[in-house]
Amino acid sequence: xxxxxxxxxxxxxxxxxxxxxxxxxxxxxxxxxxxxxxxxxxxxxxxxxxxxxxxxxxxxxxxxxxxxxxxxxxxxxxxxxxxxxxxxxxxxxxxxxxxxxxxxxxxxxxxxxxxxxxxxxxxxxxxxxxxxxxxxxxxxxxxxxxxxxxxxxxxxxxxxxxxxxxxxxxxxxxxxxxxxxxxxxxxxxxxxxxxxxxxxxxxxxxxxxxxxxxxxxxxxxxxxxxxxxxxxxxxxxxxxxxxxxxxxxxxxxxxxxxxxxxxxxxxxxxxxxxxxxxxxxxxxxxxxxxxxxxxxxxxxxxxxxxxxxxxxxxxxxxxxxxxxxxxxxxxxxxxxxxxxxxxxxxxxxxxxxxxxxxxxxxxxxxxxxxxxxxxxxxxxxxx
Amino acid sequence: xxxxxxxxxxxxxxxxxxxxxxxxxxxxxxxxxxxxxxxxxxxxxxxxxxxxxxxxxxxxxxxxxxxxxxxxxxxxxxxxxxxxxxxxxxxxxxxxxxxxxxxxxxxxxxxxxxxxxxxxxxxxxxxxxxxxxxxxxxxxxxxxxxxxxxxxxxxxxxxxxxxxxxxxxxxxxxxxxxxxxxxxxxxxxxxxxxxxxxxxxxxxxxxxxxxxxxxxxxxxxxxxxxxxxxxxxxxxx
Numbered sequence: 086x087x088x089x090x091x092x093x094x095x096x097x098x099x100x101x102x103x104x105x106x107x108x109x110x111x112x113x114x115x116x117x118x119x120x121x122x123x124x125x126x127x128x129x130x131x132x133x134x135x136x137x138x139x140x141x142x143x144x145x146x147x148x149x150x151x152x153x154x155x156x157x158x159x160x161x162x163x164x165x166x167x168x169x170x171x172x173x174x175x176x177x178x179x180x181x182x183x184x185x186x187x188x189x190x191x192x193x194x195x196x197x198x199x200x201x202x203x204x205x206x207x208x209x210x211x212x213x214x215x216x217x218x219x220x221x222x223x224x225x226x227x228x229x230x231x232x233x234x235x236x237x238x239x240x241x242x243x244x245x246x247x248x249x250x251x252x253x254x255x256x257x258x259x260x261x262x263x264x265x266x267x268x269x270x271x272x273x274x275x276x277x278x279x280x281x282x283x284x285x286x287x288x289x290x291x292x293x294x295x296x297x298x299x300x301x302x303x304x305x306x307x308x309x310x311x312x313x314x315x316x317x318x319x320x321x322x323x324x325x326x327x328x329x330x331x332x333x334x335x336x337x338x339x340x341x342x343x344x345x346x347x348x349x350x351x352x353x354x355x356x357x358x359x360x361x362x363x364x365x366x367x368x369x370x371x372x373x374x375x376x377x378x379x380x381x382x383x384x385x386x387x388x389x390x391x392x393x394x395x396x397x398x399x400x401x402x403x404x405x406x407x408x409x410x411x412x413x414x415x416x417x418x419x420x421x422x423x424x425x426x427x428x429x430x431x432x433x434x435x436x437x438x439x440x441x442x443x444x445x446x447x448x449x450x451x452x453x454x455x456x457x458x459x460x461x462x463x464x465x466x467x468x
Numbered sequence: 469x470x471x472x473x474x475x476x477x478x479x480x481x482x483x484x485x486x487x488x489x490x491x492x493x494x495x496x497x498x499x500x501x502x503x504x505x506x507x508x509x510x511x512x513x514x515x516x517x518x519x520x521x522x523x524x525x526x527x528x529x530x531x532x533x534x535x536x537x538x539x540x541x542x543x544x545x546x547x548x549x550x551x552x553x554x555x556x557x558x559x560x561x562x563x564x565x566x567x568x569x570x571x572x573x574x575x576x577x578x579x580x581x582x583x584x585x586x587x588x589x590x591x592x593x594x595x596x597x598x599x600x601x602x603x604x605x606x607x608x609x610x611x612x613x614x615x616x617x618x619x620x621x622x623x624x625x626x627x628x629x630x631x632x633x634x635x636x637x638x639x640x641x642x643x644x645x646x647x648x649x650x651x652x653x654x655x656x657x658x659x660x661x662x663x664x665x666x667x668x669x670x671x672x673x674x675x676x677x678x679x680x681x682x683x684x685x686x687x688x689x690x691x692x693x694x695x696x697x698x699x700x701x702x703x704x705x
Contacts, residue, residue, distance in 0.1 A: 092576070092584060099575030381571035384533055385634075386561035386588045465533040 089391060093398035096371060104406075107367040111407020112414065114360025114447060118440050119415035119432070120422070121352035126436065127428040128345045129336070131270040134429070136335045138267070141177070141208035142308045143315070144331040145298030148324045152338040153331075154198070154273065156181055158294035163323055170318065172302055172311040178203035179297035180281055182288040187253035188238040195236055197254065197275040199227075201284025208299040211278055213265045220262040221280050227254070231264040232427050233275030240264065255287045269427050271345065298323075353443075360447045364403055368396055368455035376462050384464035392459050400452035404444045411444075412437060478545075479506035480641050480673045481530055486539035488525055499525050500696045503539070509640065512667060512674045512686055517693030523677040524645060526693075530675060531563060531643050532556040544640060561588045564634030564672070566644040566663075570626040572618040578605060578629045579614040585633045597636075604632040608662060624655030631659065635666055642667065644676040653682060660686055 098104050136153065145164055149157035167173045180201030185194050200209070207214060213228065220226050229250075231241040241264045243250050250261040254277065267276050279287070302311050308327040315325050326334055340346060372379070379392055416432055423430040483505050489498040500522045507513050515523045528534045530543055532551070541548040546559045572581045579601055586597040605614050608628040618626055627647060634642060644663065648656030660683040667674050676687075684690060692699040 089587070092580075095580065096573075096575045375573070377569065378571050378573050381565075381567065382584075384531065384560065384567075385563075385565050385585060386557055388557055465528050 089395050090398055090402075093395050094402060096375075096395070097399050097402055103367060103371075107364060107403050108406045108410075110363025110367070111360050111403050111444065111448070112411045114356045114363075115408050115411025115440060115444055116414050116418065117356025117359065118353050118443055119412065119436065120418050121349045121356060122436055122440065123415070123419055123422070123430050123432070124428070125345060125349035125353075126433075127422075127426075127430050128271050128343075128349070129339055130429045130431075131268055132272075132339055133332060133335055134268050134270070135209075136332050138210040139208060139299060139328060139331070140210055141299035142302040142306075142328060143300035143312055144326050144328060145176075145300060145323050146296070146326075148321060150296075150324070151342055152335055153297055154181070154270075156296035158290070158296055159323060161293045161295045163319065164295065164298035166319070167298075167300060167315060170311075170315060172306045172314065173300055174303045175206050175301040177205055177208050177299040177301075178281065178295040179209065179299060180284045180288070181296040182284065184254045184277070184287055185256075186237060186275065186277070188236065189250070189252050190238045193236070195234075195274060197233070197237070197277050198273045199254065199277045199279060199284060199287060201279055201281045201288075203281045203295075206301060208301060211265050211267070213263055214278060217263040221278075221283070223260075225257060225259050225283060225286065226262045226279070227259050227283065228278040229261045229264050230267045230269070230276035230278075232266055232268045234269060234427055237275050257287055259283075259287075268429060271428070300325075357443060357447050360407070360444070361451050364400060364448050364451035365454050367403075368400060368451055369458060371399070372396060372455050372458045376458070379459060380462040380464050380466060383462060389459070392462075393456055396456050396459070397449065397452045400448035400455075401445065404448040408441055408444050412440075477509050479508050480544060481505075481507035481675065482540070482542040483526075483530070484540035486526075486529065486536070486541055488522075488529060488534075488537065498696065500529075503698060505691055505698065507641070507673045507675055509673055510667065510671045511688045512664065512676070514684060514687040514690045515675065515677045515693060516679065516684075516690060517699070519679075521693040522696040523693050527643050527645055527675065527677055531565060532560050561637065562639055562641070564637065564639035564642040566627075566631055566634045566642065566647045568646045568649050570618070570630040572626055572629055572633075574618050577615045577617055578610055578621065578625075578632075581618070581629055582632045582636050585636050589637050600636055601632075604636050605629070607666065608632045624651050624659065627651060627655075627659055628662070631662060631666075635670070635672075638670055638672075640672055642672050642674045642676075644674065644678075646678055646680070647676070648678065648680045648683060656680060657682060 146153060147157040147159040161178055164176050164178055167176050182199050183196050184199045186197040187194050202209060211228065217228055221228060229240050240250055240261055244261065244264060252259055252261065265278065269275060302308060312325050312327055319325065382392065419430040419432055422428065483503050486500060486503040487498065488500040489496050491497055503526065515526060517523055529536060529541060532543065532548060536548045544559055544562055546555055576584060582601045582605060583597065586592060586601065602614065605611065608631055610625060610628060613621060613625060621629065627650070642663070647659055651659060663674060664686045
């Protein structure tokens with residue numbers, strides 16, 4: 086009994102029910118905050134997964150495209166002008182389209198994002214694409230993303246068993262040659278990769294329009310300088326970005342064009358608020374029911390600061406007590422969510438520390454609110 | 469019982485022409501008029517009188533719980549007219565308070581309630597303070613009840629824990645407000661005798677407000693109050 090921490094702990098733990106309720110409040114808050122932030126990050130990470138796989142030096146897209154995933158088409162010949170510049174080594178045209186995939190097992194139809202990769206050096210890193218390129222060059226053959234949602238059917242399992250997998254995409258029979266691993270996003274449930282020739286069989290369109298262009302520069306050329314020169318060359322018909330600028334462009338779209346920040350940010354705020362209210366309620370009750378006793382402590386010589394510290398320490402004890410089980414529970418939720426949604430859910434050190442910070446802030450706020458009542462404890466009133 | 473009061477020493481409490489009123493302007497109500505008395509080391513002084521006569525107000529002023537506006541008041545060498553809030557808190561730490569309501573913390577055992585008061589005396593080592601706590605609880609007859617929570621103690625036992633809490637810091641002055649009011653005659657008598665014994669052992673002065681005629685004989689001096697004034701000249705018994 087030499088320190089106020091002991092007093093704080095004894096006050097909190099005197100009623101086990103109260104302690105459990107208060108801790109549960111913090112656990113719920115920690116769980117909500119970690120899971121919501123986890124989804125927010127998963128949404129970003131997954132949406133940026135494909136842009137980060139680009140190995141090209143420059144990326145070309147239509148000035149009307151808000152994001153590469155919902156592109157506006159532009160003329161292929163514009164891209165093919167670029168190799169005329171001495172700095173450019175090679176270009177690759179990429180086609181994108183949303184096709185209807187008919188699950189051959191249960192006959193349901195799903196939307197799938199289909200990538201048509203132009204010939205030449207592949208500047209989009211797709212594991213297994215090069216190995217399967219001879220099969221993929223046959224008519225109506227595709228490479229399936231095994232991390233597509235399970236609703237597309239057990240494609241990878243069937244292939245592993247040596248079975249032939251024929252599916253229907255846009256009313257056309259497609260043979261799956263092999264699987265790759267890319268990952269899905271909140272908006273895209275599955276990915277299919279084909280050659281440009283096969284893509285145009287699936288998606289009849291005005292010949293010569295493409296969705297994305299990738300540019301390899303000659304060794305030693307500065308991408309930013311080359312970009313500036315190419316922009317001067319081409320005018321405003323194409324948006325030319327360095328790889329870093331392209332990732333920033335996609336991130337900016339997620340920040341402003343998609344409501345994920347708002348949705349998951351709101352979820353995090355709700356978690357914070359729930360924890361705040363529960364901890365405040367418990368501390369406030371503790372302070373108000375003990376007001377005469379606290380006034381007595383003041384009378385015998387304890388300072389206001391001592392009592393403020395006591396309440397603050399109680400809130401910090403609750404923060405720690407709730408944080409630990411909260412993170413364990415969140416880890417379980419992350420595992421389940423990753424399996425169910427195929428989204429990349431990782432409990433990073435950074436997120437763990439930020440949520441610990443948020444939890445402590447939340448408890449300190451609650452304590453600060455509950456303390457206002459302490460001023461009502463007037464030692465002159467107890468005689 | 470041998471009981472020494474040293475009237476030649478500096479008084480522990482010196483009250484000089486003290487007046488006190490609540491409220492301001494038209495609502496101003498004067499409670500105390502021209503109060504004069506001293507309390508010497510080791511002395512037991514009782515304050516009696518009908519309710520509303522200002523006894524408790526005197527106690528709160530001497531205890532440094534209210535600010536002095538008119539008159540002089542010096543307690544344990546601190547002049548309360550000029551004392552800052554920090555000075556008042558420092559002086560209060562040298563005073564043992566016993567209230568009508570025991571106001572023990574329900575989430576602490578008898579031992580911890582007493583031990584908590586030792587947090588105000590960081591100069592005392594942990595071992596010594598543990599010994600003092602046990603010693604005092606033994607003296608108040610709660611040797612077997614040290615780890616009981618207040619809810620499991622009787623009214624008299626709780627009041628005895630409160631007394632132990634007031635005395636564990638070895639105060640030079642004890643202020644007690646009707647410590648026997650909530651107790652039956654037997655435990656009331658016990659509590660007062662206990663206070664008297666502890667005062668004698670530690671040489672503390674006691675200023676006690678009481679209505680209880682049964683405890684008057686422990687006093688060295690009785691100050692009778694009426695309508696905010698001291699009714700009769702101070703008598704030596």
